[in-house]
Amino acid sequence: MKVQLLEGRRLVVILGPGGVGKTTLAAVLGLEAACSGKRALVLTIDPALRLANALGIDRLTPGRVKALSRRELAAAGIPAREKLKLLMLDTATSLQQAVSRQLPPGEARERVLRHPFFAKLQQDLPGVGEYAAFEEILFRLEQEEVDLLVVDTPPSNHALDFLSAPQKMLEVIDRQAWRWLVRPALVASRAGGRLIDFAGGYLARTVSRFTGWEFLEQLAGFIDLTAVMVGGLRHRSEEFLQLTRSPASLLCLVTAAEQGALEEARRLQRALCGQGWDCGLCLVNRLMPAPQKPPPQEHWRGRLQRLLAAENQGRSDCLERLDGFYRLQQELYLEQQKRLEEFSRQLPERCRLISAPLLDVDVCDLRALGRLRREIFGG
Amino acid sequence: MMIVNSLPEDLLAGRLLLVSGKGGVGKSTLAAALALRAAREKPVRLVELGAETLPRMFGAPAACGGQLAPGVEWQKLSLERALETYGIIKLRLRLVYNAVFEHRLVKKFLQAMPVLADLMMLGHIAYLVEQQPHALVVVDGRATGSMRQMLEAPQAVLEAAPPGPLREAASWIQQVLFERGWSRLVLAVTLEELPVNEAVELYHAFRDRLNLATSLVTVNRVWGEALGPDLEQRCRKALQEAGAVHLDHALAMVQARLRIQQRHLERLQAGVPAPLLLLPEVIGASGQRLVQELAQALAAPGVFPRRVAS
Numbered sequence: 144m145k146v147q148l149l150e151g152r153r154l155v156v157i158l159g160p161g162g163v164g165k166t167t168l169a170a171v172l173g174l175e176a177a178c179s180g181k182r183a184l185v186l187t188i189d190p191a192l193r194l195a196n197a198l199g200i201d202r203l204t205p206g207r208v209k210a211l212s213r214r215e216l217a218a219a220g221i222p223a224r225e226k227l228k229l230l231m232l233d234t235a236t237s238l239q240q241a242v243s244r245q246l247p248p249g250e251a252r253e254r255v256l257r258h259p260f261f262a263k264l265q266q267d268l269p270g271v272g273e274y275a276a277f278e279e280i281l282f283r284l285e286q287e288e289v290d291l292l293v294v295d296t297p298p299s300n301h302a303l304d305f306l307s308a309p310q311k312m313l314e315v316i317d318r319q320a321w322r323w324l325v326r327p328a329l330v331a332s333r334a335g336g337r338l339i340d341f342a343g344g345y346l347a348r349t350v351s352r353f354t355g356w357e358f359l360e361q362l363a364g365f366i367d368l369t370a371v372m373v374g375g376l377r378h379r380s381e382e383f384l385q386l387t388r389s390p391a392s393l394l395c396l397v398t399a400a401e402q403g404a405l406e407e408a409r410r411l412q413r414a415l416c417g418q419g420w421d422c423g424l425c426l427v428n429r430l431m432p433a434p435q436k437p438p439p440q441e442h443w444r445g446r447l448q449r450l451l452a453a454e455n456q457g458r459s460d461c462l463e464r465l466d467g468f469y470r471l472q473q474e475l476y477l478e479q480q481k482r483l484e485e486f487s488r489q490l491p492e493r494c495r496l497i498s499a500p501l502l503d504v505d506v507c508d509l510r511a512l513g514r515l516r517r518e519i520f521g522g
Numbered sequence: 523m524m525i526v527n528s529l530p531e532d533l534l535a536g537r538l539l540l541v542s543g544k545g546g547v548g549k550s551t552l553a554a555a556l557a558l559r560a561a562r563e564k565p566v567r568l569v570e571l572g573a574e575t576l577p578r579m580f581g582a583p584a585a586c587g588g589q590l591a592p593g594v595e596w597q598k599l600s601l602e603r604a605l606e607t608y609g610i611i612k613l614r615l616r617l618v619y620n621a622v623f624e625h626r627l628v629k630k631f632l633q634a635m636p637v638l639a640d641l642m643m644l645g646h647i648a649y650l651v652e653q654q655p656h657a658l659v660v661v662d663g664r665a666t667g668s669m670r671q672m673l674e675a676p677q678a679v680l681e682a683a684p685p686g687p688l689r690e691a692a693s694w695i696q697q698v699l700f701e702r703g704w705s706r707l708v709l710a711v712t713l714e715e716l717p718v719n720e721a722v723e724l725y726h727a728f729r730d731r732l733n734l735a736t737s738l739v740t741v742n743r744v745w746g747e748a749l750g751p752d753l754e755q756r757c758r759k760a761l762q763e764a765g766a767v768h769l770d771h772a773l774a775m776v777q778a779r780l781r782i783q784q785r786h787l788e789r790l791q792a793g794v795p796a797p798l799l800l801l802p803e804v805i806g807a808s809g810q811r812l813v814q815e816l817a818q819a820l821a822a823p824g825v826f827p828r829r830v831a832s
Contacts, residue, residue: 355684469773
């Protein structure tokens with residue numbers, strides 16, 4: 144059965160615990176889109192170089208779109224009807240572009256971009272990566288040449304951070320915290336160190352015993368510079384929230400069948416649900432295939448013993464090891480099915496559950512990705 | 523580098539054991555097992571950052587702290603908690619601390635500055651380490667990327683913040699954690715592409731940027747050894763001739779994964795010059811039982827996979 148999950152979508156957000164193959168499946172969904180004639184872009188915001196890794200490409204240059212042509216895809220056995228584009232987010236570039244879109248060219252923009260805090264922001268604040276990502280997503284979707292954007296997010300706790308980044312951003316920039324803590328520092332620094340606002344001054348003074356006065360002063364200067372951007376930020380944040388909650392977006396929860404991963408996936412799904420997001424799809428990755436039923440012993444065992452003895456010149460533990468492999472497969476399979484059953488019972492009905500099998504090769508090139516796509520979606 | 527059969531001798535001799543690795547490789551379970559193993563020798567403070575998953579692994583209810591096993595004290599380290607310790611030391615007066623740091627606006631401010639939050643958390647760890655010379659603090663660290671960000675927070679502050687209390691704090695933390703030889707780093711991996719890549723990356727990042735060498739890499743969930751290619755081929759031929767289709771299928775499936783595991787083990791050995799300890803896949807155990815089994819495997823790895831009778 145061909146799964147029509149991507150029909151009518153513009154954005155797929157991949158969420159899930161760490162280590163379950165999110166990036167791999169993001170790439171697979173991108174391939175599926177390309178095979179059904181959509182112009183897709185897979186965007187990864189994970190700082191690790193996984194997308195390139197998963198695709199078996201040497202490198203992706205951060206911030207630069209790489210396109211895989213239909214011919215390249217066909218050479219790996221993938222019947223694509225469109226090319227597939229890939230992009231690894233470069234926080235610094237996205238952020239600079241975002242600021243540049245918000246602030247007209249001129250002295251103010253230059254001062255923001257050159258402020259020492261701006262450079263630090265990009266490197267050290269996790270929230271900033273997420274902000275840069277949603278700016279990038281909106282920007283790419285506004286471009287004509289993308290039908291579907293598949294976004295690969297960092298592991299679960301961060302995934303929630305990712306979706307709620309706009310909201311937090313709004314809270315932070317709106318908050319009077321800045322005004323109360325930081326304004327007095329600014330005012331004081333302009334008035335030559337004298338504090339004018341009494342109430343805010345008290346808080347700021349105490350916090351400064353802790354952070355140092357200069358730090359607050361620098362921060363205040365930066366906040367002041369960026370204050371003009373607040374309106375634009377608010378607008379973009381709301382736009383992003385609306386998009387992720389609309390039917391044009393598919394939130395795809397990815398997990399593996401191990402206990403820890405399933406538990407985390409369940410927690411994540413509930414948290415998302417509680418905050419107004421709907422997971423339309425859950426993909427369980429790397430399922431161990433069912434062991435085959437043994438034929439009656441008398442048909443094969445004696446014969447096998449003789450054959451193995453002849454082949455291996457008397458080494459006797461061979462059959463034992465083979466039995467061991469079968470037992471291992473059985474055990475792993477049974478444990479997995481029990482866990483899966485419980486997991487799927489607790490999923491909401493509107494969340495569709497599909498699975499991807501464990502392949503007998505490591506999925507780290509285009510050919511293997513293509514195989515995985517066929518196993519999941521058929522065709 | 524070399525595969526070892528037991529924990530390196532001086533691993534538990536330090537004051538701080540940091541456990542990290544890619545998400546999903548069994549970091550927390552390993553931290554718990556290491557804590558259990560170390561508790562045979564000295565008191566252990568098991569610290570969890572933000573989450574509350576460890577008590578369940580010891581079969582205890584989640585609370586804000588307490589004893590999880592003989593000699594293992596657990597605590598959850600939150601930003602609030604870290605701030606409190608640090609803030610009170612700095613400001614000396616609890617009253618002032620409460621008035622200011624319990625203030626809604628100040629809390630918002632700190633949450634919006636993750637570098638400061640990371641610095642405070644590390645500050646708390648450094649404080650625990652300095653205060654308890656005879657104990658071992660085991661930190662169930664975050665996943666690679668964010669662990670790195672956290673451990674590099676003091677450096678980030680030293681580079682960016684103007685002189686003042688923040689810099690002093692950062693330089694004290696830097697000293698306690700990285701310059702006195704008290705810390706050991708353990709990386710957990712499973713034999714898969716991405717966990718191995720991240721371990722290699724992290725190993726070099728910590729060594730080069732923090733001067734912190736990885737003391738041990740634990741390789742979790744090892745199934746066992748693959749059959750050699752010759753033997754495999756002979757076996758498959760025999761299986762097909764004898765009509766043992768189920769064994770043939772199982773052999774193909776399991777061998778394929780074992781060969782992949784083997785390849786990743788070789789990559790790991792080439793990329794990370796630290797002792798590697800192989801730990802078995804444990805079948806039939808989860809939670810508390812799994813932690814106990816792994817603690818035993820840390821002392822003597824035993825058979826692969828390890829089976830637990832239910």
